[in-house]
Structure formats: C-alpha cells, structure tokens
Amino acid sequence: MEDRSHKVLLALVMLFLFAVIVLQYVCPGTECQLLRLRAFSPSAAAADPYRAEDETPARFGPHLLRRVDFNIKGDDLIVFLHIQKTGGTTFGRHLVRNIQLEQPCECRAGQKKCTCHRPGKRETWLFS
Template structure:
C-alpha cells in the first residue's frame, strides 16, 4: 500500500517506480558558476506551473526579470549578464 507524507493511504498508484534514493537525491546547482538549467516543457504535465515557479517564486540573489503580459523572463546569474535558465519562460519560445 502507498502512503502519503502524513501516513494516510494514498489514493493513487504511482506510474513510475522511483526509489527513495532517487526522490531524495541532492543535486548541487551552482548559479554563480557555469551550471545551466534547460527546462523542456511537455504539455499536460504541470510544466507551465513549474516553469512559472522557476522564474517567479524561487528566492534568488538576483531575481528573474519578468514583464507583465509576456511569457518571457530574463534570468541572469548574480552580477553577470549570463543566463542560468533556458526555457520558454526565459526565451519566449
């Protein structure tokens, strides 16, 4: 039986069998270095919400610059003109 975080029975059966280690894996991302996130949006997977979260809700030293009414934001590394995020929200594709 699958359990939710609060130990109640879950109502769904996972479609993918990720191990606990996979789900808890820590990945170091160096926003001030050369690391880059390439976010590929796949329709009907929650990608729009996730992409919006990447550019609007994460507490960054240098927040992304988003213009009202546009699906495009500029996400520069702190103190640089280099981008750390490549997605439809950072390039407008």
C-alpha cells in the same frame, strides 16, 4: 482462365498494399512490436519495460536526489523543457518566482518566458 488469374493477382497486390498502409498507420516508427515474435510470448509480458535491448542495466538511480549542488555563479545552467498540457506553465512560474535568489528573474507582463541572469553577470542560467 487468364482473366481469373489477373483478378487474383490484382486482389493479392491490393491486399498487400492495404497491409502495408495499415502497418504504417499502426507502426509509424522504425521499430514495430507487432513484427517481433518475441513480443507476443508470455515471458515478454513480464519483462522489465525499462531494460535495454542489449541487457545493460539502467543508469538512473531508484530514488530522486532532493539536494543538488547547483552553482549559479559558475557555469551551471538549467534547461526547462515545456511540454504542453503537463502543468509545465505552473511549474515554470513556480521555478522563477518562488526561488530565493540574489538576482531575481525578470518576467515581462504578457510573456510566458522569463529571463534569469547570474548575479553580477548578463549570462543566463535558466533556459525555458
């Protein structure tokens, strides 16, 4: 009888370890939607995925601003984050080559990075 209880206990421990490993594989982050009971309710499926958990409204506008007041001679700068396989290289190339500037960006052959300085200064206005 004692041998059987050890086997049952060992099976339960192994099942628990297996469940923990699978849970870490499925939900590697700190937040897991599988652990929330609310995530499986019908109202959660219709909820706005962009709404914050504390029910504060979103801080972005519904429309893109096509005109932005960018002062290239001042302290404004652009940070261009390149994410692989998203067309970022094409966008970055367009950004530095097709914009009409007083002082064009310097692009060296063989490098994907271009240096864009402010007019009359050696300060960089574009980081990519």
